[in-house]
Amino acid sequence: MILLTINWPHVWMVTGVGFCMVICLLVVLIFILKLLGAVISNAFNKAPKASEPKAAAPAAAPQATAAVSSADDDLAAIAMALHLYFNSVHDVEPTEIHIKRVERSGWTSKLYGMNNLHR
């Protein structure tokens, strides 16, 4: 009985149009973000060329940059391996405790006393 009293055409319209509008609006934002990314990356790529047109190395530099950016995962793996290696080196320690005896004399006792007071 409740179902018959509902204004179904309006409900379906709100559902369909509402969901489509969310999708459409966010698709518009996708295009804008892509455009923004393209414009900014172009602006940044052009800027150094204008300032130093001939001095820059011709082809080697861009290739090197590409190689570095494509090997980010490798660099991360190497850094992790180094980190683990140095950590493990640090862990291997002789398990001996040395207690260094401090000889006190008339010359040094005053000094120790002052330090303790200061603390």
Added chain:
Amino acid sequence: MADILEFFGKMGFMNLSWQQGLMLIISFFLLYLAIKKQYEPLLLLPIAFGMLLTNLPGADMYHSELWTAFLDESSPYYHSYGAIMSHGGLLDILYIGVKAGVYPCLIFMGVGAMTDFGPLIANPKSLLLGAAAQLGIFLTFLAANAMGFTEAEAGSIGIIGGADGPTSIFLTSKLAPQLLGPIAIAAYSYMALVPVIQPPIMRALTTKKERAIKMSQLRPVSKTEKIIFPIAITTIVALILPDAAPLIGCLMLGNLAKECGVVDRLSKTMQNELMNIVVIFLGLTVGATATAASFLNIRTLMILAMGIVAFGCGTAGGILLAKLMNLFSKEKINPLIGSAGVSAVPMAARVSQQVGQEENPSNFLLMHAMGPNVAGVIGSAVAAGILLTMLG
């Protein structure tokens, strides 16, 4: 003797109805969940305490009848904040911030100041996943209509699927303020339960091979892009959908303050002091609306049931669209990141990461999932704006 009897007669114990007693037990249970289980404690604790305060007989901190008169066109107190200030209790006065839609927007400002939109800018396609995850909102809107709620109430119930507390509160306070208590509690409870609700749906809708897909590293995003992003989004969304402007505008203002780097003091205030103060006010007052009369009825149970449907449909929508995108794009997307499209930042993204690592421990999906996750915040604010325009 008469004075003593009068004193005893005024005690809350003497005036406590069984409904209020039950509400007090529910508030104790929510406090237990917040403190012991740590389910969204920052909001659940003040909400539960607000519920406790409002159901104490004789405390008179919140008067639902004043707010009924506030909404009644035939009442002399129709839209009279003066009446609220002169006759209301502490929680009535604080509730004005909810009624005027101030608190959710201020919280969004803090959220914006804490959010990094970098993953979204690096991979704008994430926005599609954030949009698809809003499917839950609209399917639940249909279901709520079929269950006998009015269209405005159904819109407010549907927005639970956006998994965004401030957006739910903002829309409900405008469309169906009488449902604010149950909807806020459902929204925040289910957000806390994202790690329980989402994984079974994610596993059911994806194959092992899909869950193990590794995605390529995101490109670095320049500071200029991060600064232009909030300005561009605010301008475009507000021009297309003015009703979404308060939420999106505040979100993006917070983000701009963070990214521009010249107003660190403002950014820190938005992230900490402002956010914390507003969370206390919002939680207490939303909890205060959960009086025995408004909470203890079959409609609350229906709202709680539909809230979980909304979450489930949103999760499924994001995953299915990611699978669909894989059919047409060269670079494969791990469909698990689609589930993060239901806001719930950053818990939903963390769930994507965890489920992905179950299949492939060397797979790091977190940053990829953050894209749809923050897109979901924008998507749910846009959906709220659309519902407000069509049903308000």
